Amino acid sequence: MRANEYYRASSLEDAYSKLQEDPKNVLLAGGLWIKKMGQSYNALIDLSTLGLNKISETKEEVIVGSMVTERDFENSPLIKSLYGDAISFATREVMGVNFRNLATIGGSIMGRYPFSDVITGLLPYDVTLHFYPEQEMKLEEFLLFRGKINAILVDIRIKKHVGKGFFKKVKTTALDFPIVNIAVSEVNDKYTIVVGARPMVAAIAHKASDYINSISSPSRDDFVKAAEIATEELQFLDNKDASKEYRIDLARVYIRRGLEEVSK
Amino acid sequence: MIIDKKKMRVVNQKTHSVDGKGLMQGRSFYTDDLADQNSLVIKILRSPHAFAHIKNIDVSKAKALNGVALVLTYKDVPHVSFSRAGQGYPEPSPHDKFILDEYVRYVGDEVAMVAAINEEIAEDALKLIEVEYEVLEPVLDFEKAVDNPSIIHPEDGIKEMFPIGFEPKRNIAAAYEMQVGNVEEELKKCDVVVDGTFYSQAQAHAMIEPHSSNARLDEHNRLVIYSSTQTPFHMRRIMATTLGMPVSQIRFIKPRVGGGFGGKQAFHGEFFCALTTLRTGRPSKMVYTREEVFGASYTRHPMRINMKIGAMKDGTIKAIDCRSLSDTGAYGEHSLTVFMIVGSKVLPLYNKVNAVRFGGEVVYTNHVSAGAYRGYGAIQGNYALESTIDILAEKLGINPRILREKNSMKEKETSPIFEIMGEGTKGTAMIMESCKLPYCIKRGAELIGWEENWPRKVISDTKVRGYGMAIAMQGSGIPFMDMGSASIKLNDGGSYMVTVGATDIGQGSDTIISQIVAEELQTTVDKILIYSSDTDLTPFDCGAYASSTTYISGNAAWNAAQKMRARLIKEAAGYLEVKESTVEFDGEVFTSGDKKVSLNDLSVLWLYNKDQHQVSVTESYIGHVSPPPFMAAYAEVEVDLETGEYEVLNYVTVTDCGTTINPMLARGQVEGGIVQGLGMACFEDVKYDKKGNLLSNNFLNYHIPTHKEIHKLTSEFADSYEPTGPFGAKSVGEIGIDTPPAVICNAIYNATGVRVHTLPITPEKILKGLKELKK
Amino acid sequence: MKVSFYLNDVLVNYDVNPNEYLSHTLRSHGVKSIKIGCNESTCGSCTLLVDDKPAMSCSILTAQIEGKHITTVEGIQEEAAKISYYFSEEGADQCGFCNVGYALVIYALKRELKNPTDEEINDYIVGNLCRCSGLQSQMNAIKRYLKED
DSSP: OEEEEEEEOSSHHHHHHHHHHOTTOEEESSOHHHHHHTOEEEEEEEOTTSSOOOEEEOSSEEEEETTOBHHHHHHOHHHHTGGGGHHHHHHTTSSOHHHHTTOBHHHHHHTTOTTOHHHHHHTTSOEEEEEETTEEEEHHHHHHOOSOOOSEEEEEEEEOOOEEEEEEEEOSSTTSOOSEEEEEEEETTEEEEEEEOSSSOOEEOHHHHHHHHTSSSOOHHHHHHHHHHHHHHSOOOOBTTBOHHHHHHHHHHHHHHHHHHHHO | OOOOGGGOSSTTSOOOOTTHHHHHTTOOOBGGGGSOTTOEEEEEEEOSSSSEEEEEEEOHHHHHSTTEEEEEOGGGSOOOOBOTTOOOSSOSSOBOBOSSOSEEOSTTOEEEEEEESSHHHHHHHHHTOEEEEEEOOOOOOGGGOTTOSSOSOOOSSOBOSSOSOOBGGGTEEEEEEEEESOHHHHHHHOSEEEEEEEEEOOOBOOOSSOOEEEEEEOTTOOEEEEEOOSOHHHHHHHHHHHHTOOGGGEEEEOOBOSOOTTTTSSOSSHHHHHHHHHHHSSOEEEEOOHHHHHHSSOBOOOEEEEEEEEEOTTSOEEEEEEEEEEEEETSOTTHHHHHHHHHHTTGGGSTTOSEEEEEEEEEEOSSSOBOOOTTTTHHHHHHHHHHHHHHHHHHHTOOHHHHHHHHSOOTTOOOTHHHHOOSSSOOOOOOOSOOOHHHHHHHHHHHHTHHHHSSEEEOSSSEEEEEEEEEEEOOSSOTTTOEEEEEEEEOTTSOEEEEEOOOOSSSOHHHHHHHHHHHHTTOOGGGEEEEOOBTTTSOOBOOSOTTOIIIIIHHHHHHHHHHHHHHHHHHHHHHHTSOGGGOEEOSSEEEETTEEEEHHHHHHHHHHTSSOOOOEEEEEEEOSOOOOOEEEEEEEEEEETTTOOEEEEEEEEEEEOBSOSSHHHHHHHHHHHHHHHHHHHHTOOOOBOTTSOBSOOSTTTSOOOOTTTOOOEEEEEOOOOOTTSGGGBOOOTTGGGSSHHHHHHHHHHHHHSOOOOBSSOOHHHHHHHHHHHHO | OEEEEEETTEEEEEEOOTTOBHHHHHHHTTOTTSOOSSSSSSSOTTEEEETTEEEEGGGSBGGGGTTOEEEOGGGGHHHHHHHHHHHHHHTOOSSOTTHHHHHHHHHHHHHHOSSOOHHHHHHHHTTSOOSSSOSHHHHHHHHHHHHOO
């Protein structure tokens, strides 16, 4: 990785104006992906002194600063208290502790990485992204948005509803990207099914979720059907880690198991 | 010489590694830690094509870049073919490589070298080199390599050192055929004949220290090279020959090495460091990037092995027919020798056959070159043989444990294969003086609960546990070929300086040799100061390969220690003015009747006060046999029938490696081998795209086992004593890796009914098989 | 650019490039105990502690650690010796290249987690690759070290 300048932003405004100065200026979160990509930049804009590394709560929401590390996120009692600890479980599957002490929640989300466990883990829940300059987006809306987001992620806000969650990362070893990942939630009596790493970034299986929500007390067969609908509505592809067919097989099994678990 | 194990005080006793504490505390003695701070940094321009001819190469812009000290292309280096394999002389590998060549034969092959004052400038210079390639049609399917219209080595000047079946115009690097008895006839007489074809993949060594080397000129203007190598003496010889220099002008130093597994037997950056330093007079260094470790070093030879076994209804195995095809990639390092071990260290397991045949070809392809890797043909052969034995057992309706017990090698037996097949040449006949394989099989079965559990246990609607087994053998060094030696010098204070060429690459040979010497001299390991290996300062050793160090170098150290002991007694007798035969030595004090003197006093006296002289000895050892260690291995796997995912819950091994010189290090060798073998069995896979680009070029895309995949290893050793080994020891470095592919294959079959014939045994393949069974 | 930080409690001030990584800075200042196995945050051998938390120094820009406390194995020599004792006892010693990274992670684990389960230990150390050992021996060694007061 090459860079001409390391710029410590003094405020969000300062960071934002620096970002606008040059298309080769870049925001620095954990810095892991920037290292991996090995490209050339003009300025690396450091956001670490802007107080974005805190987790707080209001009556309705848990607010996670974009510079919170994945490790602090998974260890936060506020995060653990949500949905039976289902969200932090997804983060704990990312590499090792010595990686997650560097990787940030903001970096994990803004990359919209197809292999992201963090995004799959969050997507079933009511999550809003807050940007500077002032802008809000639901997580799903952000994932579907095509084009460059010319703003700085300040925090994400997770609604504190009552509910349960399931997360499964299918992987070769603990340090692997997911072959596929599945998150299922049951919040306010509504199920949401999410499948990521297909190998594209996570998406909600709306038809399958609607189907299962239309049934008052769903049976195992209904869960099987929902899983089938999900694998039909979402796109799956081959890559070197697995075939499309195997991903579909895995998604079917784990969606059903997830629904069974959260329906208990 | 047989020594009572009960009398051993250091050998076979718990002994901490001599370097463990220092390394944990961060003492820095790995190759790159020792590079000169002002080293020029070397980077290599690598081929983007799987096969191409360099039509034009213009390095003028790179040379002009400020900070660049040297740029080399094939036009600037000696055009002398050699083998990078790092073997003894003459090598059984073809001389088919040039330091730089006008052809590039895999994506990652060397095109040009840059040395610059720092890494960034070297990288920038690489981008300034302009190359015009004539892209050639690559050979990427090893089953289509022979007589392919694309000839990977069309060039002149390449050669075999002695007949190895080298036919480069047919893309054949080596070939081999052997037969004992008449296999076709014997198979006709058998009640049952089974056969299976098994594909084993390329595997990456993935040692954590990347290949590293650096060079400088000393005050005599001699070339000094530090290298993370397993073979410093072979490197010195090969470099001298290839660069046309006298051996005397080159010194190779092997510092601590961060893992080798065969991957550091061969040359990597050493030639580039040497040329840079010789031509600029400046120190230089080269450390492979992780991408280069994966994409420009070596892999295990991928193979296709067909195994045919004939037996009678009572379970007597009569004939084995094994036909193999091996992919050596772009260059032929270890092509013949790895191939031969598929037969020579596998087929003798079932030594009661009337006929056995083995043969096939090793072919060139445009893949990353294959080379030495722990297991070295044995793991490939074991996967095919031991899977087929289970197929046979099922067909005969015999418990596979019993079938193995009945037919496998026993103590005092032999196999005609030993005499026929060696390492690229004829072999050496030998009797199994130590073989506790029957015990290993029996004890392993107890530990896994074979009788209760085999073949499977149903846990739930979706979970089944399967049980599988395999047996294995290896060797201990290469007889009449590879030599080790050791020097021992007495210091004032009564400690001993031991210098050995034996190459500690992390396997712990410095500790093992210290224990052997301490045992013989009846002292403690803290009195042994050990130094390995440096071509200037230590006596010759072939290096760390072929499971040779404990047996060959250990025997050399033992010989030296015996000689030192005899010398000390002789000199003490002179001092005490008594007959030698009356002197007793307990490690600290020489006693003869009522006369006594301490080693401590004598050691000081001899240097400072009386008859001043240095007491030192040097001894060597060359093996006359290669006694195999044996192992029986069992696994319990739990399979999810809905997804094919599985976990290895317990891996049981019972090993006969003779005396375990250091029981903890022996366990480390066995378990480390098993875990690498499990990686190969379960998921490790070198993958290319359709153009020959390596996809598995980092730890995110090439998965090695982590703490979360390993649940339980149960490792025991048989009580065994090899009369030709040092204090009864045989080798233990490779045997551990051999069994996992067959064991897991058999266990998965027993759990699911799916036999996976292509490694690795992935959940996806299992689920596919389960679906086919349902049809 | 100038960066100041505490290296094993000693304030240091280094002149670095904006794109320079901590592993490089420290090794070029003679801290060769830091081992670079992959240089892409996947093997863990370059792990050190940043404000007491294990992190991979190959992927931290030196500029990012302004004012922070860095602990290398030189700062935990006695604990490293103790960890080494259990590694030897359990047969976990081999090439040693990954050991320094392990030592720092294990030391941090002991300080961060009280009475961890096997799963928690695994989770904490899984980012450190070892290719030599059977991995079980490290686990056994770690458990013995954690029991020590």
